[in-house]
Amino acid sequence: MKKKVFALVLCLALVTALVIGLVACNPEEERVVNLQPIAKDDIKIGLICLHDEQSTYDKNFIDAMKEAVNELGLREDQLVIKTGIPENEKCYNTAVELVEQGCNIIFADSFGHEDHIMRAAEEYTSVRFFHATGTKAHTAQLGNYFNAFASIYEGRYLAGVAAGMKLVELYGDKEDGKVSDENAKIGYVGAYPYAEVKSGYTSFFLGVRSIVPNATMEVKFTSSWYDEAAENATAKSLIERGCKLISQHADSMGAPNACKEKGIPNVTYNVSTENDCEGSYVIGSRINWAPYYKYIVEATIKNETIPYDWTGTLQSGSVELLELGKAAAQGTAEKLAEVKAALQNGTLNVFDTNNFTVDGKHITSFLADVDDAGDYVPETEVVENGILKESAFRSAPYFTLDIDGITLLK
Incomplete structure (x- = not known):
């Protein structure tokens, strides 16, 4: 009898050890996300920023x-802002610090923050983590990590329309409004040759071309998101090359100054420079993050499901034009209203x-690296019915084409 009992105990011990071993071999089974409604x-809220407010x-x-905190009626002590957080281990450490300070919603604003924020999300499963411009939430599906962006290419296009009208005002023929090739040359100061930047300058250029069909554009990269001296020097070099608008x-x-x-006329991004650069500021565009901030807070309070990938639009108030500068051409406001309506109703x-x-031919197909497995291999067809559908299969841009009319300078 004792032998049977001993054998049974030994068997149970072995089974228990096997189960523990299996769980240890598959740590994902140990990770349980159980998000709860929060009063x-x-x-x-913890907000992690790459730079400070000197960065537009x-x-x-x-x-x-x-703005969102104020409109939601939250107290000032319900928001903690961390600035100057680089895209490295410090981002993860900052996220952990915010969790320890009681933050239950954490948002990071820079592309390179993603892996570090995901690491924090994997560890702190009762906290909701959000990341702007990221690409991995829809495939990782961690349960508490989310990406968001907006169709800012529409705002860039509208700003390009205003830029085109300015070129016509300055250089258009008195009879037919045509702008000479020499005067239809514009410049663009880019940070990096990433999809987000390519999508932005291409949509801006297409907006200009809708008004000035023979427009050409030179693009020069600074290899930095924020370098005032480099941006200033790059803008001046483009102007010296004959670019009539930047x-x-x-x-x-840097570029506005x-x-x-x-x-030289200037079209900005994120902030109006009308007060500082009156006479050269034409217009700008920006992503308005307030609608998304309010949405995720309200969803957290109600414990509603938040999509892993969210794209803001003109309709949601997430894509905005900045104020029209005094330097803008006459009739610009009316034209922008017309074009915006066409974008919203889908006729444009x-x-x-x-x-x-591209290389003299219209494209009929384009595979994009939507799922971002780290191998940079495109896998998703994004052209449908003659439209390249940016930010439709994932919020973060995936447009990487170099179209005719745009020259990339070294």
């Missing part, structure tokens, strides 16, 4: 968050493949 008074990019996130996807006042100094599409060529 409004208990909400605490980060200022846009910070201003929108403060826009940018860079985060300082260069345009002001040289008397920014990346209609009839409106651009």
